[in-house]
Amino acid sequence: MTKATKLLNALPPPQRRRLMELAQEVSFPEDARIFEAGGTADRFWVVRSGAVSLTQQVTSIQRVTVASLGAGDLLGWSWLFPPYRWDFGAEAFSPVRTYEFQAQPVLRLCEEDPALGLTLMRIVSEILAHRLEATRNKLMEQYAIHRRVL
Template sequence: MTAAPAPAMEPEHRARLMCLAREVSFPAGTPLFDEGGRADRFWVVRTGTVTLDVHVPGRRPTVLDTLGPGDLVGWSWRFPPWIWQAGAASVTPVRAWEFDAASVRARCAADPEFGRGIGLWVGRVVALRLHAARLRLLDLYAADGGGGRL
């Protein structure tokens, strides 16, 4: 399953956000974060593929979504208590822009218009991820013969 197109951010907000970016890269198979960990940064993928997964007791982690160029990796940094709600790992080599969450939150607080723009962007991403997770769960239950309503 591939993520829906990344929600667009206003160009002026994107320019302000990019002032806080640093370039990073990850080899294939690198965990970016684990479910339950402290959400202190986030990424926007430049090249490569990242999967989002959730821990399922007694099973291997379940992949919820696959992200690629232009996609936001991580939204838990935006909402207290700043704990990752899923895990993420690179599937292929990844180049990304990395952002320090505290710096971005401070810029949002200092510039309410920027904060509103970031909030709308992240909110749209959360809505898309929730939809993708729902579809993935429906696929899993249908494959397991669950048959019941979610």
């Protein structure tokens, strides 16, 4: 798997089929706030088309885009970890179509099928590690720009 692992493509076909039985197709219009940092994380999405910006509030008035997601990308991982609150915000940069998954049925599926659960957690962990590194780099860039302005 690479840094740009796509969740559904990384799952073996039988596991992908089982997970997709829980999917619901959902759309968001351009500029829609999909979720806010600190909100309840009880679902996740796989982007089918369009672009989503992950944002971090760095001051009371400044929000920074820390990542851009597109087709095949996982949107949301906070549903896996207590206290189940979003770490970032997300906004539709264009009209977005997704597969939406409710956290509780997916977690039950993972308990029923430990092999699927382990595979899913490994894929999400890889995605998470890549995103955190990219976010750190983006915030460091913003910090450097801010220091030059002062």
